Amino acid sequence: MxxxxxxxxxxxxxxxxxxxxxxxxxxxxxxxxxxxxxxxxxxxxxxxxxxxxxxxxxxxxxxxxxxxxxxxxxxxxxVSYLPQRVVFPENLTAREVIRFYGSMRKLSKEAVEQVLVNARFNGFSDKLVSEFSGGMVQRLGLAVVSMPDAPxxxxxxxxxxxxxxxxxxxxxFILEQKQKGxxxxxxxxxxxxxxxxxxxxxxxxxxxxxxxxxxxxxxxxxxxxxxxxxxxxxxxxxxxxxxx
Amino acid sequence: MELRIIFEIAREELTINIRNKWTLIYAGVFSLLVVGISYFGMMAEGFAGMQNFTRTSASILNLVLYIVPLVALVMGTLSFTGDKGSTELLFSQPVSRAEVLLGKLIGVFLSMTLSTLVGFILAGIIIVTGSGTDGIDRYAAFVGLSLLLSLVFLSLSVVTATVSRRKSKAFGLVLFLWFFFVLFYDLLAIGGTLLLQGKSANTFLFVSLLGNPVDMVRVASLISLDNVTIFGASGAALVRFLGGSLSSILLLLTALALWIAGSLLLSHRLIQRQDI
The missing domain is CATH 3.40.50.300 (P-loop containing nucleotide triphosphate hydrolases)
Structure with a gap:
């Protein structure tokens, strides 16, 4: 390798x-x-x-x-990096956060939507980050870091x-990403x-x-x-x- | 630099800022003040009711020169000394540091422009209904100068945020800058003239104008409002020294643009060598 x-x-x-x-x-x-x-x-x-x-x-x-x-x-x-204490702007929704980081990586709209689906936000995609629990913020962080283009x-x-x-x-999450290579x-x-x-x-x-x-x-x-x-x-x- | 990346960062910054309660509070307070001053500005002279555009611009000039730099410095500092985690996440994306700086600056500037324009446009609508459109072009020029002043101080906030890197230190620095440019600089300039005599004192005073964006906007506004005579003989001397009204305004606009460009170049140089 x-x-x-x-x-x-x-x-x-x-x-x-x-x-x-x-x-x-x-x-x-x-x-x-x-x-x-x-x-x-x-x-x-x-x-x-x-x-x-x-x-x-x-x-x-x-x-x-x-x-x-x-x-x-x-x-x-x-490279996709997740800092130790990840924080997202509280007045953005999960969808807006994912879309923004997707745009930084020039991902298509479909690819960004797929990231949201994979993150299993269900009814939370359009809720503001300020309404998220600590666990949800972590899940959002993992969704941002798992953008499909970064190996x-x-x-x-x-x-x-x-x-x-x-x-x-x-x-x-780690095992899933490892399986993806x-x-x-x-x-x-x-x-x-x-x-x-x-x-x-x-x-x-x-x-x-x-x-x-x-x-x-x-x-x-x-x-x-x-x-x-x-x-x-x-x-x-x-x-x-x-x-x- | 990729314009698309700068646009996306600016859009995100704009969205964050226009949903921020402080931006909304600023828009509300500024609107109230502008509308209030344009209505009550002539009360001292025994009149009540709307002033025309030129008088309103002259009345709110000092308000703009005090408030706009302060709000720009605070908004810029809040934006450029964001949370460590989100800053690291943004800079770790496949973007250059210059793109991040420029995108954020444009985003904050647009949000400040929108909240400032709310006040000016509201006042404008009321003036048109009460006093007609006389002097609207001068009012528009004054609005443009106010926005340019906000951009200068936003650029200065980028420098202070880059130098200090910590929010508390950056706020200390921008407050110092505000006091310096808005309150102390003129005293220093006048003090400097006491050491000089005659023509050299005048020259010193005129040249010192270029060292303070607040004074430059004040003079450019008064020239564009055709009100430089408010300075008396010294106003006439200043316009003559600067080469006439039009060339004065052009010179002042160029100097303001240089302040913006200089601040951004300095910030870019600093951040290129920094750990995030």
Missing amino acids: NSIIQVERFTKRYGSFTAVDNISFEVKQGEVFAFLGPNGSGKTTTMKAIVGLNIPTSGRILINGINIVDRPKEAKRF ILLLDEPTANLDPQGVKRFRE KTIVFSTHLLPEVEQLADRVGIFVGGKLVAQQPVEHLRRSFLETGTIEDLYLSYVESYQHEER
Whole structure:
């Protein structure tokens, strides 16, 4: 399989603080790749750089072979991004929100309507976002991110602040999108999500990518001595030990 | 840049703004003030009833110079320092940063234009019924200048939003800008003339006009209302310095356009290098 995302020696600094330190990885087409790490480990910074929101201090990021810094508009056509806390204008309806983001991606009216049908809004399509519950806003976010033209989905901590029903819906969404052949990158600090959904995982600690392995490999290599959670904690501890 | 993308962003921004209660409140209050001033403006001179277009324009000039910049700065700041989640979602779409800036600016400008025009048109209808159409062309020119003033201050709000990035900081900055241009600038300019003498003081005063969009719109409005004589001899000197009425207005319009273009170019430069 071809690499659809290539991150090469990416570093991001804010003044003297290094948020992400010289990381490299690739994500293959159709793969589900999870960024796993504690808060402040560089997951969101990396994700925002992949979609062109953050400008790398050094290194380069290629989306389908296109450098996101040099040709951002072209590269972003391949990516659909869902921020950590997605908010929509409260005085627009769900249909207007979907239509707007559909127009940004030059989708036909039929394709936009299909997104609404797939999102199963039923009677809510013409209701204002201000009348939506948290779960409905999340469903709207997932509908926006699942626009049919983008082969890559980037989801930043998509299950943070969700109730169990929302988490279940998100898992179903990921499996559905995977079946459609989409490449999915999501960040989380929840291990069960990684175990259940990801093909591969990159472990972020202190702005460094300390490991990247297939989830199955991680599981196998650690089953004898503990759980995947133990492995993750051992990475964090060994990094913290090195730092001291 | 793709015009279609700019159009779609502008349309969305316009929809959001015209459904915003603050836009409606502004439209209502502005209409009341404009209609009220045009009706009661001559009371001090013992008359009641509608003024004609020229007198109304002169009466509401100060109202426009105070309110329009303030509302433009506030509306622009609200629009350009939106919620982080929705800003990130918009900029992550296959659009350029310039398209987002321009689309949002056009959307807010159109919503401000609509809510400002409600007041001017209402007053216009009442004036036509009460006093006829005399001076309607000057009134139209004055309306155009008011809208241009709103565009200048919306562009300035783009700069402050880009520089500050946080809503609270941006609001602090735009309030400072409003105080500076509407209240302090003239004092500074007059203070500057005290340091100079004779012709150089005059030249300084005339040139300083170009540093304040509020003053430029004030002078352009008075010239277009044929009312520059309100300045007395200095008004005549100003028009002579600027090369006559028509060239004065053209010069002032060009300077206002440069303020808009300069603000947008600066914002574009800043945002190209920024993390969103």
